Amino acid sequence: MHFVMRSDATDRDVGDVVARLEAIGAEPRVSSGRSRVVIGAEVLSPSDLADLAAIEKVVDGPVRLVERQIEDEPTLIRVGSVTIGDGSLTMVAGPCAVESRDQLFASAEAVQAAGAQILRGDAFKPRTSPYSFQGLGEAGLELLAEARETFGMPFVAEVIDPRDVALVAEYADIIRIGSRNMSNFPLLREVGRTRRPVQLKRGFTATVDEWLDAAEYIYAEGNHEVILVERGIRTFENAARNTLDITAVPVVQRRSHLPVFVDPSHAAGKRELVAPLALAAVAAGADGLMIDVHPAPDEALVDGAQALLPEEFADLMHRIRAVAAALAEA
Ligand code: PEP
Ligand code: MN
Numbered sequence: 229m230h231f232v233m234r235s236d237a238t239d240r241d242v243g244d245v246v247a248r249l250e251a252i253g254a255e256p257r258v259s260s261g262r263s264r265v266v267i268g269a270e271v272l273s274p275s276d277l278a279d280l281a282a283i284e285k286v287v288d289g290p291v292r293l294v295e296r297q298i299e300d301e302p303t304l305i306r307v308g309s310v311t312i313g314d315g316s317l318t319m320v321a322g323p324c325a326v327e328s329r330d331q332l333f334a335s336a337e338a339v340q341a342a343g344a345q346i347l348r349g350d351a352f353k354p355r356t357s358p359y360s361f362q363g364l365g366e367a368g369l370e371l372l373a374e375a376r377e378t379f380g381m382p383f384v385a386e387v388i389d390p391r392d393v394a395l396v397a398e399y400a401d402i403i404r405i406g407s408r409n410m411s412n413f414p415l416l417r418e419v420g421r422t423r424r425p426v427q428l429k430r431g432f433t434a435t436v437d438e439w440l441d442a443a444e445y446i447y448a449e450g451n452h453e454v455i456l457v458e459r460g461i462r463t464f465e466n467a468a469r470n471t472l473d474i475t476a477v478p479v480v481q482r483r484s485h486l487p488v489f490v491d492p493s494h495a496a497g498k499r500e501l502v503a504p505l506a507l508a509a510v511a512a513g514a515d516g517l518m519i520d521v522h523p524a525p526d527e528a529l530v531d532g533a534q535a536l537l538p539e540e541f542a543d544l545m546h547r548i549r550a551v552a553a554a555l556a557e558a
Contacts, residue, residue: 229274230291231267232298234284241282248277259448261293294443294454294484303486305425305453307401308382310345312455313487317552318516320384321541322348324531326368334523336375338538342545347375347383348518353530354388354408361529369399384427390418397422407432407459410442420449429457432470436479443486456480456488457518460495469497472505477512487515493534502536503544510551
């Protein structure tokens with residue numbers, strides 16, 4: 229059972245509902261959104277609280293602050309001079325992993341010249357095999373911070389361990405939760421306690437509802453700057469690494485006020501599929517794209533097969549702008 233408070237409810241009103249619930253033996257869980265508080269509790273007769281006028285409605289089913297059903301204003305996220313979620317297209321690009329200073333700087337220079345606003349590059353990699361390159365750790369974050377200074381680009385980096393959240397939040401402008409960790413609830417809560425924007429990738433076997441529930445874990449902790457990233461799901465089709473669920477873009481944008489990005493690189497797993505998927509994502513109305521770019525993909529320690537060369541990325545950016553301009557005129 230969920231008690232959805234009116235948007236003008238005060239802390240005292242919330243306290244009154246909590247006290248009443250405790251008095252009848254329930255264990256209230258309070259979650260605060262931007263404009264509303266939702267209180268979850270197992271209650272047999274919610275009519276016992278009918279006299280508390282600050283309760284707007286009682287919902288016997290899933291309620292999520294990340295859904296428009298509760299909060300309707302679009303979530304705008306400001307990172308440096310970039311505003312995410314305002315109807316413009318945000319471009320994030322860079323290597324999958326930080327491998328060296330030269331590799332990172334060459335990538336940053338190239339993606340910035342082509343028009344990307346935010347740099348990607350990971351210092352902690354969730355690898356399928358424990359024997360694969362795991363990332364440079366803090367040294368990688370230091371290189372990213374140096375690249376931010378040099379190129380004036382904010383960066384996003386993944387965190388895979390709750391014990392590293394404070395460290396990654398100290399360096400990164402945006403923290404990312406990867407597909408494999410979408411349901412790592414302690415990690416979600418931990419990033420929810422930071423005040424850094426979070427990119428939440430869709431689990432590769434997660435439904436939209438499960439993805440929104442994961443976002444709710446972050447949001448309900450008080451971190452309201454969540455970006456959802458569709459990165460392909462596992463289906464029976466194995467022509468590409470994953471199947472990009474383009475449908476999820478309009479589905480989630482209708483249901484949620486959070487910005488929705490698409491990562492065509494991790495969906496495709498193959499360089500030649502990245503451009504068509506990226507263009508489809510723009511046409512579908514994605515709020516942003518995140519694309520792997522590497523100066524020498526054949527030498528990449530991670531995900532080289534899907535990384536675009538700098539000139540391929542520059543060419544794609546021209547085509548992305550053309551699609552975006554055509555949509556704006558349509
Ligand atoms: C990544 O973006 O580098 C990554 C690991 O992607 P995903 O979590 O979507 O697999
Ligand atoms: Mn990768």
